[in-house]
Amino acid sequence: MNKSKISMSKIGKYFREISVVVIGVAITLFAGNLISNRNVNRDITNSLNSIKIELERNANAFEDYAKRLHKSTRYAEYVQTHDEKSISYDSIRYYAYTNQDGIGWGEITSETILVKNAFEMLKTSGIMRYIGDKKLLENIWEVYSLMENVQKQLDESFQWKKELRIIELTTNRDTPIPNQIFYSLGASKGIEWECRNVSEIIRKVLSEWE
Numbered sequence: 001m002n003k004s005k006i007s008m009s010k011i012g013k014y015f016r017e018i019s020v021v022v023i024g025v026a027i028t029l030f031a032g033n034l035i036s037n038r039n040v041n042r043d044i045t046n047s048l049n050s051i052k053i054e055l056e057r058n059a060n061a062f063e064d065y066a067k068r069l070h071k072s073t074r075y076a077e078y079v080q081t082h083d084e085k086s087i088s089y090d091s092i093r094y095y096a097y098t099n100q101d102g103i104g105w106g107e108i109t110s111e112t113i114l115v116k117n118a119f120e121m122l123k124t125s126g127i128m129r130y131i132g133d134k135k136l137l138e139n140i141w142e143v144y145s146l147m148e149n150v151q152k153q154l155d156e157s158f159q160w161k162k163e164l165r166i167i168e169l170t171t172n173r174d175t176p177i178p179n180q181i182f183y184s185l186g187a188s189k190g191i192e193w194e195c196r197n198v199s200e201i202i203r204k205v206l207s208e209w210e
Helices: 002-081 089-096 117-125 134-170 180-184 187-209
Strands: none
Touching: 002 117, 002 134, 002 180, 002 187, 117 134, 134 180, 134 187
């Protein structure tokens, strides 16, 4: 009888000790998960705030560049409506010598407008799958894809302009109208529109984000 009581006492003590350990592990796991969830939420907030700031920066950059390209568009319209006999050299100097986008005789170079550091960090961070607003994620992906396409058009346009300028110089067509071939085709107007359009789309995404 006494031996039975001692055995039951030992078993009870054993289970109490096991229970304490199990409860301790459970509390530790719960606390760890709580901290982990807080860290993920913090990372999501920080990443999305960085994306928002980056989008605002890109919207302003594309809009500003569209304003700069407007002078190119006006120059293109002038070139399309005048030949070498009817041009005004004062007008040519007004448009061409500014070199705002390589209109004039200076070096024709492209310009990288798009910044996507925050977006690239979001893609590689692994936290994208924890973001619950899938519509927001879709909008972010789409607007960055659109910006990349516009940047690609800008790069291709400047390369095209450079190649056409070389043709002018190597075929003795260095006329008083700088980059006459390129601007006579009217490509700058389309590029200006693309820059303005992508800026407006970015702002729409940001307004729906609020």
